Amino acid sequence: MTAATPSPLARPEVERLRGYSAPLEGRRGLLRLDFNENTVGPSPAVAEVLRDFPVDQIAVYPEYDGLREAVISNLQTSPAGLAHPLLPQQVGLFNGVDAAIHAVIHAYGGPGDTLLTTSPTFGYYAPCAAMQGMVLQAVPHALPGFRFPLQQIRDALERRPRILMLCNPNNPTGTRLSAEHVLQLASSAPNTLVVVDELYEAFTGDSVLPTVDFGRHGNLLVLRSLAKTSGLAGLRIGFAFGHADVVDRVCRMTGPYDVNSLAVTAAFAALSDQSYTDNYVAEVIRARRYLVNELTQSGAVFHCDGGNYLLIWPSSSAQQVEQQLRDEGILVRSMAGKPQLEGSLRVSIGTLTQMQKFWASYRQLDS
Numbered sequence: 001m002t003a004a005t006p007s008p009l010a011r012p013e014v015e016r017l018r019g020y021s022a023p024l025e026g027r028r029g030l031l032r033l034d035f036n037e038n039t040v041g042p043s044p045a046v047a048e049v050l051r052d053f054p055v056d057q058i059a060v061y062p063e064y065d066g067l068r069e070a071v072i073s074n075l076q077t078s079p080a081g082l083a084h085p086l087l088p089q090q091v092g093l094f095n096g097v098d099a100a101i102h103a104v105i106h107a108y109g110g111p112g113d114t115l116l117t118t119s120p121t122f123g124y125y126a127p128c129a130a131m132q133g134m135v136l137q138a139v140p141h142a143l144p145g146f147r148f149p150l151q152q153i154r155d156a157l158e159r160r161p162r163i164l165m166l167c168n169p170n171n172p173t174g175t176r177l178s179a180e181h182v183l184q185l186a187s188s189a190p191n192t193l194v195v196v197d198e199l200y201e202a203f204t205g206d207s208v209l210p211t212v213d214f215g216r217h218g219n220l221l222v223l224r225s226l227a228k229t230s231g232l233a234g235l236r237i238g239f240a241f242g243h244a245d246v247v248d249r250v251c252r253m254t255g256p257y258d259v260n261s262l263a264v265t266a267a268f269a270a271l272s273d274q275s276y277t278d279n280y281v282a283e284v285i286r287a288r289r290y291l292v293n294e295l296t297q298s299g300a301v302f303h304c305d306g307g308n309y310l311l312i313w314p315s316s317s318a319q320q321v322e323q324q325l326r327d328e329g330i331l332v333r334s335m336a337g338k339p340q341l342e343g344s345l346r347v348s349i350g351t352l353t354q355m356q357k358f359w360a361s362y363r364q365l366d367s
């Protein structure tokens, strides 16, 4: 009998990583207020094109013709518009913004380089930096109120980090940074790639895209997705906007067909029915106003700023309340282990009816 062949080790950076696992099982059929998703699903136009998707197309590699143009036209016709029109080569297509984050950090981050960001923030930046052997510098938000630590970030930029990752508004604190400040930071740091993750901008309107001129701000890259607003999270489609040279470098990190045909088909349909998305966003904003009002009147400890989510500190154990809500069919996310957020729950905002249901359960549990 020959000895078993051992499995080879990966790169040291990979050996030190733990797999990024989001607790995503067993969520169907429940009220999903735990991952900031769209809680009602995509436009009927999306459902229709998916139902009618030609079976013979499944055997064919995806085609992306016209998708970049459709994305640009969607931005151009939005109320904010685009002061500096974009070209198709300034738009990168990704298998979700997660894949864009991975590709940017893969393209620009090398061993020992610094990735500068704030803390707490979206949980996928750190493992992507670790994969590359980067050093993570995470500046805490300013308390009270989780304000953006502008001066500390300015100071840290003087040490020329390779990448500055700005989540705007920040997940999970909702912290917002004005477009003017984003542009100032980028101008002050020509040796740093400034990446703005604008996944939740539709809920607050702090986007840099309407005003940015990537000809002047060649070190800025903006990430957007159809996951949270248009309800395409399950299909995976995200975009990066920037100088054509940066977009080209980042796209070298992806496979030629990483975005699948169903995602492309659904994206065209979602982009063509912007009013559906706008109405959903308006409903979320209404529901957020309702919940903030109820929380305020009840004297609850909470924090709400940008995004389709807010933080609540229950008077009893957050993990226990999370479990009790789950027993009632409502999912929220405990922030246990996140700096500054111990004892809190992040609650995604859905429709008014959904938030009324959440509040009816929550106020009973935490009374």
Ligand SMILES: Cc1ncc(COP(=O)(O)O)c(C=O)c1O
Pocket (backbone or CB within 6 Å): 035, 036, 095, 096, 097, 098, 099, 122, 167, 171, 197, 199, 224, 225, 226, 227, 233, 237, 238
């Ligand atoms: C800040 C932020 N960026 C990116 C993502 C991932 O987005 P996508 O579903 O487009 O990969 C998320 C998802 O929760 C997020 O919160």
